[in-house]
Amino acid sequence: MDPIVQLKGVSKVYKAGEEQVAALDDVDLDIGRNEYVAIMGPSGSGKSTLLNLMGGIDRPTSGEVWLADQRIDQLSERQLLEVRRRRVSYVFQDARLMPSLNAIENVMLPRAFSAGRADARTAALQCLERVGLEKRAKHMVHELSGGEAQRVSIARTLMKEPDLILADEPTGNLDRKSRMEIVYLFEELNTMGNTIVLVTHDQEIGERTRRCIRIDDGRPLQEAA
Amino acid sequence: MNIIQIALREVGRRKMRTLYTASGIALAVALLISTITVGGGGYQDLTQTINRYGHQLTILPATTNETSLQGFGIGGEHYIPEDAIPHLQEVYEQAIVEGWRARDALILIEGFIGDQEQVDPATFAPRVYAETELKGRDIVFAGIEPRKEYIAKFWWEVDAGNLVRRDDEIMLGKILASATRTQVGDEVDIAGETYRVAGILQETNSPDDYMAFATLPTVQRAFNREGQVSLISVRAMCAYCPVGEAELAINQGVVGVRATSQRDIAAAQAAIFSNVFTTVVGFVIMAFVIACMAVFNMIMGSLHARIREVGLLKVLGASHAQLARLFMYEAALIGLVGGLLGYLIGVGIAYLLGPIVMPDVVIRWEWEHVALAVGAALGASLLATLYPAFRACNARPVEAFRAL
Numbered sequence: 001m002d003p004i005v006q007l008k009g010v011s012k013v014y015k016a017g018e019e020q021v022a023a024l025d026d027v028d029l030d031i032g033r034n035e036y037v038a039i040m041g042p043s044g045s046g047k048s049t050l051l052n053l054m055g056g057i058d059r060p061t062s063g064e065v066w067l068a069d070q071r072i073d074q075l076s077e078r079q080l081l082e083v084r085r086r087r088v089s090y091v092f093q094d095a096r097l098m099p100s101l102n103a104i105e106n107v108m109l110p111r112a113f114s115a116g117r118a119d120a121r122t123a124a125l126q127c128l129e130r131v132g133l134e135k136r137a138k139h140m141v142h143e144l145s146g147g148e149a150q151r152v153s154i155a156r157t158l159m160k161e162p163d164l165i166l167a168d169e170p171t172g173n174l175d176r177k178s179r180m181e182i183v184y185l186f187e188e189l190n191t192m193g194n195t196i197v198l199v200t201h202d203q204e205i206g207e208r209t210r211r212c213i214r215i216d217d218g219r220p221l222q223e224a225a
Numbered sequence: 226m227n228i229i230q231i232a233l234r235e236v237g238r239r240k241m242r243t244l245y246t247a248s249g250i251a252l253a254v255a256l257l258i259s260t261i262t263v264g265g266g267g268y269q270d271l272t273q274t275i276n277r278y279g280h281q282l283t284i285l286p287a288t289t290n291e292t293s294l295q296g297f298g299i300g301g302e303h304y305i306p307e308d309a310i311p312h313l314q315e316v317y318e319q320a321i322v323e324g325w326r327a328r329d330a331l332i333l334i335e336g337f338i339g340d341q342e343q344v345d346p347a348t349f350a351p352r353v354y355a356e357t358e359l360k361g362r363d364i365v366f367a368g369i370e371p372r373k374e375y376i377a378k379f380w381w382e383v384d385a386g387n388l389v390r391r392d393d394e395i396m397l398g399k400i401l402a403s404a405t406r407t408q409v410g411d412e413v414d415i416a417g418e419t420y421r422v423a424g425i426l427q428e429t430n431s432p433d434d435y436m437a438f439a440t441l442p443t444v445q446r447a448f449n450r451e452g453q454v455s456l457i458s459v460r461a462m463c464a465y466c467p468v469g470e471a472e473l474a475i476n477q478g479v480v481g482v483r484a485t486s487q488r489d490i491a492a493a494q495a496a497i498f499s500n501v502f503t504t505v506v507g508f509v510i511m512a513f514v515i516a517c518m519a520v521f522n523m524i525m526g527s528l529h530a531r532i533r534e535v536g537l538l539k540v541l542g543a544s545h546a547q548l549a550r551l552f553m554y555e556a557a558l559i560g561l562v563g564g565l566l567g568y569l570i571g572v573g574i575a576y577l578l579g580p581i582v583m584p585d586v587v588i589r590w591e592w593e594h595v596a597l598a599v600g601a602a603l604g605a606s607l608l609a610t611l612y613p614a615f616r617a618c619n620a621r622p623v624e625a626f627r628a629l
Contacts, residue, residue, distance in 0.1 A: 057540055057622040077621075078544075084622075085542035096537045100238035101231070108226040113542040120226060156541075 003066070004164055004195050005031035005054050010063030012049050012218075023049040025218040027063070031164075036190040037197045038206040041215040047199040048168055050215065054197065055088045055166045056080045068163060085114045089157030091167035091198075095149040097141045097156075103148075104128060104137040107155045120159075127155040131185060147178025154185060165189070167198035171205060183208060228547060232554035239527075246523045247563035250602045253516030254567025255574060258598050260509045262575035264502045265591070267583045271498055281377070282459040282468055284313060284475065287483045304453035305482055310349055313479060317347060317459065320474035324467025347461050350377035351454035353444050357416050360405045365436045366415060368444025371396075377460040378433070385409045386424030392443045394423035398434040416447050459484075513601070521609035528552065528613040532620060539622040548618045556610035557603060564602030568595055 012024040023046045031037055031054070039047045052058035053065050056072045057080075065073040072083055097106045107124040128134045131151040141149060150170060157165050167186070171179040183205055190196050190210075198209070206212045213220050236243050286303035350373040355366045371388040375381055386409035389396045395415070397407055402425045407413060411422045420439065428434055445451045461468050468486050475484040528535075538548060572590065579588045 052623050055540075081542065081544055084540055090540050092537075096533075098231075098234075098534070098537075100234035101226075105226050105234075109231075109538075110541045112226045112228060112231060113538070113544065113547050160542075 002033045003030040004033045004035075004068055005029070005197070006064075006066040007050075007053070008064040008066070010053060010060045010065060012046070012053065012058070013061045022218050024053070024060070027218070027220060029213070029220060031195065031197055033163075034190070034193055034195055035197075036186070036195075036210045038209040038212045039197065039199045039215060040201065040203075040206045040212060045216045046218040047215055049218075051166050051168055051197065051199055054164070055090060056083045057090075085110070086160060087163045089160045089162035089165050091150070091153055091157055091165065091170045093169040093172040095146075095153040097149055097152055099141045102138050102140050103133060103144065103152045106141070106152055107159055109156060110159050124155070124159060127158040128152070130158060130189075131155045145178065146174050147181055150174065150178070150182055151185065154182070154189075158189075163195065165194055165196045167196065169199055169201065171200065171202060179205075228551050229554055232551050232558065235551075236555050236558045242523075242527060243559055243562065246520060246527070246606075247559050247566060249516055249520045249523060250560060250563030250605055251567035251570060253513045253605065254564055254598045254602050255570035256512055256516075257509050257601060258568055258571025258594055259574035259578070260505055261597070262572060262588055262591070262594060263579040263582055264505065266575075266579060266588050268498065268502065269589075270583070270587070282317075282461070282472055282475075282484055282486045284457040284459060284482050284484045286455075287481050304353070304450065304455060305351075305457065307351065307452045307454050309479075309482070310351060310454075310457065313457065313475060313482070314346070314349055316474050316478050317349075317471045320471040321347070321461070321466055321468075324470035327470075328467065347459050347466075348373050348376045350374045350458045350460070351441060352456050352458070353441060353448075353450050353453060354455040355416075355444055355448040355450070357448075359401070359413060359415055359437055360407070362401075362405060364401060365432070366444055366448075367436050367438050368441040369438050370441050371438075374438075374458070377458040378429075379460070380429060381433075382427040384425045384427040386422070389423050389438060389440055391423075392440055393420055394439070395420040396424045396426060396438040397422060398426055398436045398438075399428040400434040401437060418447060513605070517605045517609055520605060521613070524556070524606075524610050525613040528610075528617045532617060535617045535620060536622045536624075545618040549614050552610055552614035552617070553607060556606045556614075560603035560606030561599060563606060564599035565595075567602055568598035571598065 007027050007029040010024055010027045010029075011022065014021045014023055027050070029050075039050060041047050049058065053060055053073070054067075056065075056067070056075070060073050063073070064071055067083065067087060070083075072080065075083065097103075098109065101109065104121065104124050107127050108120045111120040111123075125134060125137060128137055131154050133148060133151050133155065136144060136148060136152075141152075144152065154170075170186075171182050174182065179202070186196055186198065187208070198205070200206055284305065286305050288303045350370060352374075353368040355368075357364060357366045359366075369389075371390065375388060383396075384399060386396075395413070397405075402408070402422075405413075407422055407425075409422050409425060412419050413422060414420075415437065426433065439447075441454070442451075445453065459471075461471075472484045472486050475482060535548060538551075543551075572588075572594075575588050
């Protein structure tokens with residue numbers, strides 16, 4: 001397996017006043033390129049923490065986090081910025097679109113902070129086409145349904161053409177129909193070569209992925225392929 | 226899509242919050258502008274008064290008893306010989322030119338011809354006074370050179386008729402005309418002579434309101450004072466003429482006369498006004514700082530409420546500098562709105578309250594004040610945003626997501 005993400009002996013401890021809470025405890029994990037992986041487990045088991053460490057938006061207390069051939073847990077904020085700009089993309093549970101912008105402007109948003117602004121509109125329209133929302137390009141966020149908003153947020157991740165898509169309970173707030181639309185979209189993106197790691201509580205979604213990692217008390221328990 | 230466009234959209238979306246924050250700045254700016262506008266108008270009014278009286282010199286006989294002549298303080302039974310006027314003019318002009326030279330000034334204020342230094346000559350308006358009666362009332366009868374007097378007393382306005390031109394004409398002060406029920410065209414007797422009333426002056430709030438005026442030779446002849454004048458009013462013909470030097474030169478160099486100007490008194494009044502104005506502006510600046518602190522609190526709260534948005538933008542690749550720019554652009558827009566709004570409110574307050582606080586003040590529309598209002602509002606808004614923006618930008622994405 002050609003790993004895109006490697007976690008070696010990773011622990012994460014949070015301080016809550018005098019108390020220390022271990023969110024992750026000595027985790028070793030490899031995610032291969034083009035994999036479609038679900039991380040499942042009860043609330044507070046460390047799923048989101050694991051995702052945050054893979055994406056470089058949090059740092060481990062100990063251990064190593066590798067993104068392809070780059071160790072990212074020791075990078076400076078400036079170097080991590082480059083990782084977030086180009087290599088990793090996030091899908092959140094609540095879509096997190098900017099309400100002041102319309103759909104296509106939300107998709108263009110990552111380009112506002114990096115090079116390549118010139119053809120951003122064309123690229124954003126193509127991304128919206130990939131998620132089937134090109135006709136809603138000029139609609140404001142409040143005019144979109146929950147499922148459509150989530151698809152816009154997926155289109156936004158595609159703007160970066162990232163090595164890795166991380167999704168934190170992307171279907172958590174959606175009805176069944178919208179949930180399945182998102183699931184099919186992720187499957188399609190994976191088929192087209194995108195590596196996807198998603199955190200979910202949904203058994204059905206977990207079973208549809210190629211690899212499901214169950215986690216409890218900060219440690220992976222078992223894997224179902 | 227760039228950072229300015231995002232800032233514009235964000236400000237547009239939060240219209241009420243933007244307006245609320247901008248109104249805090251606007252009120253502070255309005256206070257500043259209204260104070261400066263009214264105070265500036267007052268200062269200008271005072272400066273004009275100083276210019277009016279400060280460049281006016283009165284030359285009296287050295288032995289004048291100022292309590293004579295019905296308490297007007299305008300002369301007595303002592304006179305200046307009329308033929309001394311050319312010498313007084315010479316001393317005056319020389320002192321003015323030397324005064325300019327001492328200030329390293331280029332002496333070509335008006336009428337500069339070729340490379341010759343030239344100062345416009347001052348106007349010397351002589352008067353002779355006599356105590357007499359008009360329609361049974363004790364009055365002061367003044368002999369004047371009408372054209373020179375009109376230049377020297379530039380606040381004189383003719384209310385009805387015109388200035389005296391002929392020896393059989395007189396002109397009356399407004400209050401004297403009212404008191405004696407005299408109108409233009411009436412014929413009146415003074416000291417056995419009959420005169421036609423040619424004109425009535427507008428009220429000047431000076432002893433002139435109680436006087437009758439005829440030509441200088443007429444009064445001199447009627448009261449046997451040929452070749453004598455009671456006083457000479459001198460009006461310098463340049464705005465900042467060094468009349469102090471002229472006053473000194475006349476007092477030290479010409480025997481038998483005393484020159485006085487009101488410049489020192491007016492300057493002292495200006496200094497007092499300036500001190501009071503500075504104190505008021507100081508209080509206003511303190512109020513401005515307090516308003517800025519309120520704006521700081523608003524922006525702090527606003528950015529705290531947007532901390533998840535900060536986290537999102539960081540995850541999407543926004544650097545500290547880009548986020549700081551985004552918040553600064555927003556602050557600049559709020560400052561701009563607050564500054565313009567504050568200027569309009571401030572000018573409105575000045576127009577409404579200015580005439581009540583300072584009745585004679587003229588409120589002016591000054592472009593410099595627009596720049597000051599916008600500059601102060603921008604500065605306040607940017608300063609108030611600096612620290613909250615710095616804090617928000619430094620939050621790590623994961624902390625930002627957990628913050629609320």
